[in-house]
Structures are given as C-alpha cells and as structure tokens.
Amino acid sequence: MIWLSKRRYILGMLLPTLLVYLVYIILPVIVSFYYSFTTYTGIGAAEFVGLKNYVTLWQDSLFWISLKNTFIILVVSIMFLLPGAFLLALLLNLKIKSGNAIKALNFAPSIIAPILVGLIWVFILDPQMGLINVFAKSLGLNQLALQWIGGKTLTPYSIGVVFTWQMIGFLATVFLAGLKMIPRDVYESSSIDGAGKLQQLLSITIPMLNETVKINVVLIITGVFKIFETVLLLTNGGPNHLSEVLVTYMYNVTFTSGEYGYGMSIATVTFLLTMVFSLVYMGLSKKNIEE
Amino acid sequence: MSDLAKISSGPVIKRVKGKQHTLSEGRGGRTVLAYIVTLCILLPLLWMVLLSFKSNSDILNNPFSFPKTISFGNYARALETLNLGLLYKNTFVIAAITIVIEIMITFMSSYALARMVFRSERLKRCVTALLLMGLAIPAFILLFPVYRLTIFFGISNTYASLVIPYIATSISFNTLLFTGFLRGFPKEVEEAAVIDGCGLFTLGRAVVFPIIMPVVATVFIFNVLYIWNEFPFAVTLISNEAMTTLSLGISQFKGRFNIDYGGIIAASILLIIPQLAFFVFFQRFIIEGMTAGAVKG
Numbered sequence: 001m002i003w004l005s006k007r008r009y010i011l012g013m014l015l016p017t018l019l020v021y022l023v024y025i026i027l028p029v030i031v032s033f034y035y036s037f038t039t040y041t042g043i044g045a046a047e048f049v050g051l052k053n054y055v056t057l058w059q060d061s062l063f064w065i066s067l068k069n070t071f072i073i074l075v076v077s078i079m080f081l082l083p084g085a086f087l088l089a090l091l092l093n094l095k096i097k098s099g100n101a102i103k104a105l106n107f108a109p110s111i112i113a114p115i116l117v118g119l120i121w122v123f124i125l126d127p128q129m130g131l132i133n134v135f136a137k138s139l140g141l142n143q144l145a146l147q148w149i150g151g152k153t154l155t156p157y158s159i160g161v162v163f164t165w166q167m168i169g170f171l172a173t174v175f176l177a178g179l180k181m182i183p184r185d186v187y188e189s190s191s192i193d194g195a196g197k198l199q200q201l202l203s204i205t206i207p208m209l210n211e212t213v214k215i216n217v218v219l220i221i222t223g224v225f226k227i228f229e230t231v232l233l234l235t236n237g238g239p240n241h242l243s244e245v246l247v248t249y250m251y252n253v254t255f256t257s258g259e260y261g262y263g264m265s266i267a268t269v270t271f272l273l274t275m276v277f278s279l280v281y282m283g284l285s286k287k288n289i290e291e
Numbered sequence: 292m293s294d295l296a297k298i299s300s301g302p303v304i305k306r307v308k309g310k311q312h313t314l315s316e317g318r319g320g321r322t323v324l325a326y327i328v329t330l331c332i333l334l335p336l337l338w339m340v341l342l343s344f345k346s347n348s349d350i351l352n353n354p355f356s357f358p359k360t361i362s363f364g365n366y367a368r369a370l371e372t373l374n375l376g377l378l379y380k381n382t383f384v385i386a387a388i389t390i391v392i393e394i395m396i397t398f399m400s401s402y403a404l405a406r407m408v409f410r411s412e413r414l415k416r417c418v419t420a421l422l423l424m425g426l427a428i429p430a431f432i433l434l435f436p437v438y439r440l441t442i443f444f445g446i447s448n449t450y451a452s453l454v455i456p457y458i459a460t461s462i463s464f465n466t467l468l469f470t471g472f473l474r475g476f477p478k479e480v481e482e483a484a485v486i487d488g489c490g491l492f493t494l495g496r497a498v499v500f501p502i503i504m505p506v507v508a509t510v511f512i513f514n515v516l517y518i519w520n521e522f523p524f525a526v527t528l529i530s531n532e533a534m535t536t537l538s539l540g541i542s543q544f545k546g547r548f549n550i551d552y553g554g555i556i557a558a559s560i561l562l563i564i565p566q567l568a569f570f571v572f573f574q575r576f577i578i579e580g581m582t583a584g585a586v587k588g
Contacts, residue, residue, distance in 0.1 A: 004491050009403075009407070009491055010403050013400055013402060014403050016400070017400035017422070017466075018418075018422075020455065023440070024433070024437060024456055024459035024460075025425050025459050025460070027436070028436030028437055028440070029432060031436040031439070032433070032435065032436055035435070088328065091324065092325065094325075095321075096321060096322045099325075102325050102326070104570070105329050105332070107570075108333075108567060109332065111516060111570045111577060112566055112567075113522070113541065113562070113566065114522065115538045115542050116566075119541060119544060119545075119555065120335050120339055120559060122545075123335075123339060123556065124335050124338065128351075129351055129354070131338050131354075134355070135355075138355060168332070173581075173582055174582055226430075228431065229522050229538075233542070233545070250431065251434070251523075254434070255434075255435075255527065264435060267435070270429075270431070274429065275427070
C-alpha cells in the first residue's frame with residue numbers, strides 16, 4: 001500500500017472525519033471542562049472563578065440527592081439486572097422450541113426508543129392508573145398500592161426496575177456470546193469426572209465468564225449514569241427535585257435555570273464518576289483474578 | 292459369555308431409555324419456562340395494546356376487562372392529534388443525510404488508518420486511539436457546548452444542527468468496526484488492483500467498499516436505530532415545531548393529549564410497531580452491532 005500512501009492522500013482521507021470529530025467531540029469536552037470553572041450565564045463573557053462551582057456543588061443538597069438516586073439505581077441494577085441477565089442467558093442457551101424468536105422477543109425492549117420506554121412505564125407505575133396499583137387494589141391488597149413514582153422515596157428503585165427491563169435482553173445476549181466461547185470439552189471431561197450441573201455452573205461457567213461479567217458491569221455503570229429519558233417522563237425529577245438523577249439535574253441546571261457554568265461542573269463530575277467507577281471496578285476484578 | 296452380555300447390556304439399555312425420557316421431559320419444561328419469562332418481559336407492551344382499544348373511562352375505571360368491542364377511536368384521535376408524517380419525514384431526512392456522510396468519511400479515515408503507511412507508526416496509533424476515545428464520552432457532556440456551536444455556526448433549527456452531532460458521535464463506533472474488519476482482511480486483492488493501475492478513488496469504490504459491505508450494513512442499521520431513538524441532542528437543539536423528530540414528538544405526548552390516556556397509548560403503539568418491525572427485519576445486524584460495540588468497546 002506504500003504506493004498510495006502519499007502524505008496528501010492520507011491527509012485528505014483523514015481530514016473530514018478528524019475535522020468533525022475535533023470540533024464536535026474533543027472541543028466540546030474541553031469547553032465543558034473550561035466552563036465548569038466559570039460563572040457563565042449566556043450573557044457577556046464567562047468569568048473565571050476557579051473551583052467555586054465545585055465548592056457550591058459539594059454544599060448543594062440537590063446534587064447529593066441526585067447522586068444518591070443515581071447510586072440507588074446502580075445498586076438495584078447490579079443486584080437484579082446482572083444476575084437476571086445471567087439466568088436469562090442460561091435459559092436461552094438451552095435448546096428451546098423456536099429459540100431464536102424467543103431470544104429476539106427478549107431483546108426487543110432494548111431497541112425501543114428510551115423515551116417510549118418511559119411513556120410505557122407511566123402506565124405501569126402510575127399510582128392512580130398504573131397496572132401495578134390497579135392490580136394490587138383489585139386483589140384487595142391496598143397496602144401494596146404504593147407511590148411507585150412521584151412519591152418521596154420509591155422513584156429511583158422504580159427507575160432501576162425500568163432500566164432492568166430495558167437492558168436485560170441485551171445483557172443476556174452479551175452473556176450468551178460469552179457462554180458460546182466456553183469450549184464444550186471442558187464440560188464433557190468434567191462430567192466424566194463426575195461433576196454435577198450445579199458444580200459445573202459454579203466452577204466452570206461462572207469463572208470462565210469473568211470477562212463477560214466485567215463487560216456487562218461496565219455497560220450497567222455507563223448505562224445508569226446516562227439514564228435521562230425515563231426520569232424525564234416518569235417524574236421530570238419531581239416532586240421538588242427529589243427524584244432527580246445526575247444527568248437530569250445537570251440538564252435542568254444548565255438549560256432550565258441557565259446556570260451554564262454550574263451545570264458544566266455537574267456534567268464534569270458525572271463524567272469523572274462514570275470513569276472512576278468503571279476503572280475501579282475493572283481494577284478490582286483484575287486483582288481478584290490474579291489472586 | 293452370552294449371560295454376561297445380557298447382564299451388562301440390560302441395565303445399560305434401561306439407563307439410556309431413562310435418560311432420554313427425562314431429557315425430553317426437561318426440554319418441555321424449559322421451553323415452558325422460557326415462554327413464561329418472555330411473556331413477563333413483554334407484559335408492559337401487551338398491557339399497552341390492551342389499553343389502546345379501550346375508552347378513557349374504561350382505562351381509568353375498569354382496566355382489566357377485555358374491551359367489549361374493539362374500538363379504534365384512540366388510534367383515530369392519535370392520528371389526528373399527531374403529525375406523524377412530519378415526525379417521520381424529519382427523522383428520515385436527518386438519518387439519510389447523516390448516514391450517507393458518516394459512512395463515507397469514516398470509511399475513508401478507517402481505510403487510511405488500517406491500510407496506509409504513515410511516516411510515523413506512533414502518530415497512526417495516536418490518531419486511532421483519539422478516534423476511539425469517543426466510545427467513553429457520554430453525549431450529555433457535549434450537549435451545552437454543541438448547543439453553543441449550533442448558535443455560533445448560525446444553524447439553529449436546521450437539519451444540519453442535528454446531522455453534525457450525529458455524525459460526530461458515530462465516528463468512534465464506525466472506526467472501531469471498520470478498522471477491525473479491514474485489519475482482519477488480507478490486502479492481496481487491493482495490492483493486485485493497485486499493481487493493475489488502480490487509483491485510490493477507484494480502489495476504494497470498486498474494490499474495498501464491496502468487500503467491507505457486511506460491516507457497512509451493521510453500521511448502517513445500528514445508526515438508523517440510534518438516530519431514530521436519539522433524544523438528548525434533539526431536545527436541546529430543536530425548538531421549532533416544524534423540525535420535531537420522532538423522539539422529541541413522543542416527549543410532547545403528555546402535554547398534547549393532556550388527560551387523553553387512550554390517545555397517548557395508541558400513539559405510542561403506532562410508534563412502537565414500526566420499530567419492532569424494523570428490529571425483526573434486521574435483527575441479526577442490530578444484535579451484532581450492539582454486542583460488537585459492547586464487547587470490543
């Protein structure tokens with residue numbers, strides 16, 4: 001290929017992509033970071049104020065509420081979504097009649113527009129007319145008809161359930177890809193040695209899926225920190241910002257209140273948190289393997 | 292001898308039979324279990340379909356009853372209230388422009404990175420790493436700066452205001468898939484073409500592009516879905532009703548229909564069906580694209 005690798009050819013091939021990428025991805029990241037050190041409100045020049053926004057952030061109770069809610073969704077997802085997707089993958093990995101159609105149906109929620117997902121779940125979670133409460137009331141279980149959304153406490157847990165519904169088929173597919181990579185003879189030779197199904201699951205399948213688990217946990221972390229549409233539709237952060245997550249809070253501060261500088265400090269912190277969570281998790285699980 | 296054979300073969304046959312029996316039994320059980328699980332996952336969607344055929348007072352007062360007569364009233368109102376044609380048109384135009392341009396430019400840059408000889412190997416690796424970095428950058432951190440750029444370039448409320456960020460956010464994923472595929476593909480065909488006097492443009496158009504077609508299909512379908520579903524950029528950058536995209540339109544349902552729940556539900560179903568049809572049709576590419584992005588990224 002050396003014949004065609006003239007400098008101007010290479011430059012010409014790379015230029016359009018690099019131009020768009022630098023102006024619309026790299027520059028914005030830098031600009032966000034820069035604005036987070038200013039009090040920019042859209043009028044006049046941005047005034048550089050050093051770490052002031054970050055100090056405000058530290059003292060902002062709404063920021064902590066958003067962080068706590070995001071964290072609740074993360075914990076719910078790790079506790080239910082991860083094992084759920086794994087069990088679903090084990091089930092789908094068995095020989096099932098019309099298995100491909102079943103796999104596709106389970107995958108379907110993850111291709112529906114997130115904004116539609118939010119709208120659908122309004123009709124499941126709504127305290128007055130949602131499926132859950134209507135069902136509970138029709139069974140006479142009025143004490144189970146809780147304020148799943150719009151109340152003071154339960155919204156983030158409900159969002160975690162919605163996120164689980166959205167992602168389970170997708171993560172199960174990633175698990176399935178991992179299961180397919182485990183060589184068959186490992187199972188065959190272990191069953192000759194007298195290992196039972198459960199023993200095989202615990203000492204072959206799960207350890208050998210380590211990489212896949214890691215991918216899925218990182219997908220969950222990055223996914224949870226991006227949840228936006230469902231919160232917007234289910235509660236729009238209300239009542240009184242109690243169900244806000246980091247991204248919606250950032251959005252409201254930036255675009256509704258017009259505090260651009262402060263908004264960008266929330267965006268920066270959220271971005272860094274995602275990275276830190278992912279990296280720490282990957283570091284920890286690497287250590288586990290080495291031990 | 293024959294006695295021995297009888298003794299040893301008797302139980303063996305029995306055991307095989309027994310095993311087959313439990314196997315087929317277990318298979319039936321697992322199929323039923325899989326169907327039940329799938330039904331649970333689909334329950335929210337089925338619930339919406341059921342509600343969509345009911346009047347508003349039935350939705351509120353007795354949601355569990357089966358609709359006595361199938362009424363399409365909700366659907367009729369949904370079509371009246373929504374300008375579905377406009378929403379689809381805007382999304383389609385944006386998707387078409389975005390995807391044609393992004394495939395062209397990322398194909399070119401990926402080819403350069405995968406095949407061409409740079410003077411410095413290190414520079415090439417740096418550029419590749421830079422382009423892949425975007426996989427880790429979430430869209431929400433770009434929203435405000437991109438909003439500023441849109442004003443700066445004077446393209447507010449135009450197709451371009453969404454097309455450019457959509458191209459930009461697809462670059463990392465496309466680069467990952469294109470360079471990955473090209474690296475795994477032997478260069479002999481291309482070398483032969485060059486020796487036969489093929490220029491760079493013809494090489495790309497007539498030799499490499501056809502080879503890379505399966506990946507182009509994955510990239511194409513994956514990006515169609517992305518633009519179809521994209522919301523954060525749309526809600527930030529578009530304020531003109533004439534430019535509303537599908538996701539943006541859906542976000543306004545609640546306000547538009549006020550308390551006409553039947554209308555909202557019917558409208559959602561009208562938008563879910565095309566998505567599901569698209570998914571059924573291009574399943575393989577969508578699942579491939581999403582897992583490739585996950586596994587390699």
